[in-house]
Amino acid sequence: LGVGQTLKSLDAEVSLDFPFRANPDGFLVGVGTLRVDRPSWNRREITDRLAATVRLTEDTLRIENVTGTLGEGSLRGLVILNRVDFDRSRVRLTLSNVPSAKLLAFDPELAASFSAPIDANLSGTLGREVRLTGTVAAPRGNLFGVPVGDLRVPVDFDYFTGTGRG
Numbered sequence: 001l002g003v004g005q006t007l008k009s010l011d012a013e014v015s016l017d018f019p020f021r022a023n024p025d026g027f028l029v030g031v032g033t034l035r036v037d038r039p040s041w042n043r044r045e046i047t048d049r050l051a052a053t054v055r056l057t058e059d060t061l062r063i064e065n066v067t068g069t070l071g072e073g074s075l076r077g078l079v080i081l082n083r084v085d086f087d088r089s090r091v092r093l094t095l096s097n098v099p100s101a102k103l104l105a106f107d108p109e110l111a112a113s114f115s116a117p118i119d120a121n122l123s124g125t126l127g128r129e130v131r132l133t134g135t136v137a138a139p140r141g142n143l144f145g146v147p148v149g150d151l152r153v154p155v156d157f158d159y160f161t162g163t164g165r166g
Helices: 108-113
Strands: 010-017 020-022 028-041 049-054 060-070 073-082 091-100 117-126 129-143 145-158
Touching: 060 091, 073 117, 117 145
Parallel strands: none
Antiparallel strands: 010 028, 020 028, 028 049, 049 060, 060 073, 073 091, 091 117, 117 129, 129 145
């Protein structure tokens, strides 16, 4: 994906309890739990913990019931990785009342210019093309010191992993 340099700033303790077995057809299957403790960006803690259920089937790896708190807000999500055709993989993310500073931890200057509780509903596909669509909203806040209300931004994001462009 060409994001190696960017991810160097990400840190967390990750634990996976994932018992698996081979089913009668020889495919590995199983269900377990995933915990990501104290994820941080440039030493700024994003949340104390993210948790999820991991489910491996013959044709998918599902990361279900992704939950976490981000400041006073919450995150929920689902990732479905298609083992047969990766381009048919999907993602869904919902944010409720998340402080913008938590979402913009990767860019402190930008975080200082925008302050608002964020609600977002995003869904999309993963694969050679990463596509996300949805809406990001802020019922109130400040943008470069100017009060804003009922800010709603449509999201239509495309990124092509082969070329690194989007």
